[in-house]
Amino acid sequence: MHKIRLIQKSNCCQILLHPDIENILFRHRKQISLQMSNIIGIHHIDYVSYSIITPHNQLVIFSSTPSVEHNLIHLNLLCMDNMYNPVLYTDSRLCWWNEEYTPSVAASLRKVKEIDHGYTHGFGFGRHIQDVKMTYSFATRADISDAKLFYLRHHADLIKLGDYGLKQLAQITGQYLSPEAEVSNRRHLSLIKS
Amino acid sequence: MDRKKIAQEFSERLILQMKKMGHGVTKSKIGVDLSWLASICGCSYQMARLYVLGRALPDVQTIAMLSQSLEIAPGRLLFGDVSADIPAPKTRRGTIEIDPDILKYILMQAGSIFALAADSNETATFIAEAIYDASHLNTDKNTVYKIIDMMMSSAKLMSNYSSMDGKNCA
Numbered sequence A: 001m002h003k004i005r006l007i008q009k010s011n012c013c014q015i016l017l018h019p020d021i022e023n024i025l026f027r028h029r030k031q032i033s034l035q036m037s038n039i040i041g042i043h044h045i046d047y048v049s050y051s052i053i054t055p056h057n058q059l060v061i062f063s064s065t066p067s068v069e070h071n072l073i074h075l076n077l078l079c080m081d082n083m084y085n086p087v088l089y090t091d092s093r094l095c096w097w098n099e100e101y102t103p104s105v106a107a108s109l110r111k112v113k114e115i116d117h118g119y120t121h122g123f124g125f126g127r128h129i130q131d132v133k134m135t136y137s138f139a140t141r142a143d144i145s146d147a148k149l150f151y152l153r154h155h156a157d158l159i160k161l162g163d164y165g166l167k168q169l170a171q172i173t174g175q176y177l178s179p180e181a182e183v184s185n186r187r188h189l190s191l192i193k194s
Numbered sequence B: 001m002d003r004k005k006i007a008q009e010f011s012e013r014l015i016l017q018m019k020k021m022g023h024g025v026t027k028s029k030i031g032v033d034l035s036w037l038a039s040i041c042g043c044s045y046q047m048a049r050l051y052v053l054g055r056a057l058p059d060v061q062t063i064a065m066l067s068q069s070l071e072i073a074p075g076r077l078l079f080g081d082v083s084a085d086i087p088a089p090k091t092r093r094g095t096i097e098i099d100p101d102i103l104k105y106i107l108m109q110a111g112s113i114f115a116l117a118a119d120s121n122e123t124a125t126f127i128a129e130a131i132y133d134a135s136h137l138n139t140d141k142n143t144v145y146k147i148i149d150m151m152m153s154s155a156k157l158m159s160n161y162s163s164m165d166g167k168n169c170a
Helices: A021-027 A029-036 A066-074 A103-113 A147-153 A155-168 A170-177 B003-020 B034-041 B045-053 B060-069 B074-079 B100-116 B120-135 B141-169
Strands: A003-008 A011-017 A045-053 A058-063 A121-129 A132-140
Touching: A021 A058, A021 A066, A021 B141, A029 A155, A029 A170, A029 B120, A029 B141, A045 A066, A045 A155, A045 A170, A058 A066, A058 A170, A066 A103, A066 B120, A121 A147, A121 A155, A132 A155, A147 A155, A155 A170, B003 B034, B003 B045, B003 B074, B034 B045, B034 B060, B060 B074, B100 B120, B100 B141, B120 B141
Parallel strands: A011 A058
Antiparallel strands: A003 A011, A045 A058, A045 A132, A121 A132
């Protein structure tokens, strides 16, 4: 099982990837695609993802481009990218993807997350809503001359956009965020690895 | 064209392309990884800094090596968007490379989704996204097929809900 170990000051808590994380990425593909299409394009955004800690302390991810996260999980790189550790973010400060990578595997993370998809800038921030810890992550393929300044200027918009997108996905996220969510939806298809 | 101007414009394109290819750094004022640049050009850190500042131009051989690493045509890196504006040799942005069997599998499945769909434009967008996802998955073919099944079943499920809603309305 994939494990992400998070150390927060003196506390040490362990968060596991949801056992069904790879299936969750693709199981709701159409619904996520439809909802994310309302965000994609605004401020040159080409990618959006939400990393959320469930009440069972498991990480679930909902992404507009799930192949990014699938490859990170497959290559055991997800736990080396702080952007997928919502517990580490205590505020909504804008962070840049390349600053959140574990230095020893930064080149691999850059390749899988940015170069393979042609993203020129990636960024995100933490968001805590009603005790639910999340990170919102965005990327663009646009050539923006001073991207940092551009997105810092639109930070408030990004938070609103992220909140809006999440609200649109409430029906999906609710399946995993309610305390009773432990009983999985057995009707769904799942990946069986031989 | 004035050599000074060429050097300045070259540096702008170099910085942009380095950032694009993941060699940007936020800690330094220059904004790109000079150590990486020096190692690719086979020059000192100071010389790499001059390239980035637009105060020096690399020789032809160095530009050729650099353009290969940055996946951009040498002419474009040196002169920008003029007649040398040809696609980079390794990566052609905006294009998708996909195994023909996988593409065929997606298209076979897409037929039933189009049949159920109320909005063919929205469905076409979804199929294009599914093709993009499938082409970017670093996994074995069988897993890709299973992921495609999952994506397609999400579309079928939505179409079923929509048609049920339609019947209820009627």
